[in-house]
Amino acid sequence: MFLEASKSRPRGPGKLLDAVGDARALAGLPKPMDVRALWRDLHGTSAFAANATLTAAANLALAALGAISGILAARLLGPDGRGELAAIQIWPSFLGGLAMLGMPEAVVYYCARSPAQAGRYLGSAIVIALLSSVPFLVAAYIMMPLLLHAQAPAIVRAGRWYLLLIPVFALVGMMLHPLRGMGDFARWNLMRLMPAAMWLAVLIAAWGFSRATPTFVAAANLVGLALLIVPFGALVTRRIPGPFTPDPQKFSAMLGYGLPCVMTSVPNLLNMRLDQMLMASLLPPLDLGLYAVAVAWSDAARPLLNAIGAVAMPSVAAASGQQEAARRLAIRSRMAVVVALPVCLAIAIATPFAVPLLFGPRYSGSILAALVLVPAATVLGSNAVLAEGLRGFGAPSVPLYAELAGLVVTVVGLKTMLVPFGIMGAALASLLGYAAVGAVLLFGARRITGVSVAALTVPRVRELEAAGKQMLGVLGQWLHRPLYQGTRAEP
Numbered sequence: 288m289f290l291e292a293s294k295s296r297p298r299g300p301g302k303l304l305d306a307v308g309d310a311r312a313l314a315g316l317p318k319p320m321d322v323r324a325l326w327r328d329l330h331g332t333s334a335f336a337a338n339a340t341l342t343a344a345a346n347l348a349l350a351a352l353g354a355i356s357g358i359l360a361a362r363l364l365g366p367d368g369r370g371e372l373a374a375i376q377i378w379p380s381f382l383g384g385l386a387m388l389g390m391p392e393a394v395v396y397y398c399a400r401s402p403a404q405a406g407r408y409l410g411s412a413i414v415i416a417l418l419s420s421v422p423f424l425v426a427a428y429i430m431m432p433l434l435l436h437a438q439a440p441a442i443v444r445a446g447r448w449y450l451l452l453i454p455v456f457a458l459v460g461m462m463l464h465p466l467r468g469m470g471d472f473a474r475w476n477l478m479r480l481m482p483a484a485m486w487l488a489v490l491i492a493a494w495g496f497s498r499a500t501p502t503f504v505a506a507a508n509l510v511g512l513a514l515l516i517v518p519f520g521a522l523v524t525r526r527i528p529g530p531f532t533p534d535p536q537k538f539s540a541m542l543g544y545g546l547p548c549v550m551t552s553v554p555n556l557l558n559m560r561l562d563q564m565l566m567a568s569l570l571p572p573l574d575l576g577l578y579a580v581a582v583a584w585s586d587a588a589r590p591l592l593n594a595i596g597a598v599a600m601p602s603v604a605a606a607s608g609q610q611e612a613a614r615r616l617a618i619r620s621r622m623a624v625v626v627a628l629p630v631c632l633a634i635a636i637a638t639p640f641a642v643p644l645l646f647g648p649r650y651s652g653s654i655l656a657a658l659v660l661v662p663a664a665t666v667l668g669s670n671a672v673l674a675e676g677l678r679g680f681g682a683p684s685v686p687l688y689a690e691l692a693g694l695v696v697t698v699v700g701l702k703t704m705l706v707p708f709g710i711m712g713a714a715l716a717s718l719l720g721y722a723a724v725g726a727v728l729l730f731g732a733r734r735i736t737g738v739s740v741a742a743l744t745v746p747r748v749r750e751l752e753a754a755g756k757q758m759l760g761v762l763g764q765w766l767h768r769p770l771y772q773g774t775r776a777e778p
Contacts, residue, residue: 338472338598345476346590352483354645357583359490361576361646363499370572372501373579374438377563378427379449383456385553386423387416389545391464392600392678396544397537398468399601399679404537405465406529411541412464414533416457424453437569445502448509455512462519465527468601474522481518485511547683551674554690559667561697562713565705578710580646581653585660588634591626592668595619596675603679613736616676620732620743623672631665652710659714666721673728673743677735685731693724 361369390412398405427434427450435443466475489507493499524531557564563582566575599619606612638658643651674686700716708715729740 335598335602338470339594341472342476342594342597343591345479346594348480349483350587350590352480352487353583353586356483356487356490357580358645359487359494360504361580361650363490363494364501364504366576366649367572368499368501368576369579370575371438371442372504373563373575374435374442374572375445375449375501375505377560378431378434378446379452381557381560381564382423382427382450383453383460385549386420386453387456387461387545387549388419388542389548389550389683390416390461390541392548392683393541393545394461394464395468395600396604396678397541398465399470399604402469403528405469405527406531407534407537408541409461409465409523409527410531410533411535411537413458413461415538415541415545416461417454420453420457424450427453434564437571441502445505449505451509452512455509459512459516459519462523465523467597468604469527470601471526472598474526478519478522481515482512485515544683547687548678551683551687551690554694555686557694557697559717561694562701562705562717565701566710566713569705574710577650577653578656578713580642580650581657581660581710581714584638584642584646584653584657585634585664588627588630588661588664589668589671591630592623592665592672595623595626596668596672599672600675600679603676604681606679609680612680613738616673616680616732616736617738617742619676620673621746623669624744625746627665627669631662635661656710656714659711659718663714663718663721666718666725670721670725670728673725673732677728677732680736682731682735685735686728689724689727689731692727693720696720696723 360372364372394408394412397408401408428447431447431450432443435446438446463475463478466472466478486508489504489511492507493504498504563575563578566578596619599616602619603612603615606615635658638661639654642654642657646653670689674689677683677685697716697720700719701713704712704716706712729743732738732743733740
């Protein structure tokens with residue numbers, strides 16, 4: 288009977304999968320997870336939970352790729368070389384985000400509200416961002432010797448060439464955002480994984496060809512990012528309704544929404560990167576290399592929280608009314624608290640052992656700073672969830688005020704603690720700055736939405752119970768589901 292059934296199956300891509308399933312069944316081996324069936328069940332139970340789960344899985348994959356890349360870069364380049372690489376990349380990355388004028392957020396918002404016009408919004412955003420890239424690139428090229436005056440001339444030259452990252456952000460990076468706005472989180476997450484995988488491939492190539500220098504690694508990464516236009520373009524043009532020609536009539540509305548977002552991104556990026564920027568200018572590469580590793584390790588606290596924030600914005604934006612939008616925002620904010628506390632505790636406990644084990648004993652000097660940056664990154668991730676929800680609510684100015692308040696605290700903290708306490712002072716300044724941002728976001732959200740601070744931060748028992756029952760129900764359905772088409776389920 289087995290042979291007859293096998294012969295009756297059509298030839299095609301699923302033939303090998305069916306044969307493997309039959310072989311496993313005959314051998315009495317356990318069946319592997321049917322990811323597609325699990326996804327369908329979870330999506331049918333709660334689309335938000337499904338999208339957040341998928342995004343969290345992608346974030347964990349990104350964190351794993353980032354950890355592997357960070358370890359490889361640290362070991363290949365050493366503390367001095369790792370600091371030089373950070374110096375090359377820090378300013379172009381900062382300015383690249385700034386030069387987009389908030390178009391990524393505008394694309395997500397408007398594509399969530401008007402999916403049929405997604406192609407027009409994408410084309411308009413790319414044109415705006417490319418035009419904006421020119422003055423940023425020219426000004427930064429002139430200023431780079433001053434911005435990196437503590438670095439060697441070769442590092443300054445590499446930093447200037449790396450400024451080409453700005454138009455790459457405008458053309459290639461912009462393609463991700465309409466997919467998120469339209470709720471196509473599967474392909475959006477796939478595209479997010481590509482740059483991280485490419486970065487790891489660059490490091491492996493540098494190791495394999497004995498070209499492990501900061502300048503080579505940075506140049507190869509820039510070329511790889513530019514080449515992503517091919518797969519990104521193929522995915523987007525198949526999933527986003529055209530036409531993709533820019534619509535000048537949309538420029539005003541997109542800039543009206545995007546400029547408050549980019550104004551928010553300036554203090555936001557400074558809150559996250561001002562410490563490393565000042566180190567690149569004032570401190571030797573060794574200190575910057577140690578701190579870069581501490582930051583890389585602390586980022587392990589953010590993938591799950593970032594997943595909630597990524598799904599929160601289009602979910603809130605697509606709500607039928609203000610009351611429903613406020614309800615969704617409050618639920619997402621409480622969910623962030625539930626995730627943040629155990630994640631922070633687990634990573635903090637692992638820090639003293641994991642940092643020297645993964646990055647090498649030369650980075651033991653990063654441990655104390657990492658112990659401060661882990662809760663800081665957790666607060667940062669929780670802030671991102673609430674800020675994304677407020678943007679979806681149509682209130683991008685609240686995150687702006689919050690980031691400005693946090694920037695003031697960060698600047699004061701760095702001014703008073705960076706020189707006397709080194710990387711530990713930078714870590715403490717970051718923690719205080721993120722805490723200030725969180726406080727302003729909470730009170731701003733209360734004022735805008737009418738939802739109390741307690742409702743934004745204190746989880747409700749019935750929500751935890753309902754979420755647990757949903758997950759158990761989905762897993763129960765999955766455990767009794769046939770895992771391969773054409774095979775019988777076991778009784």
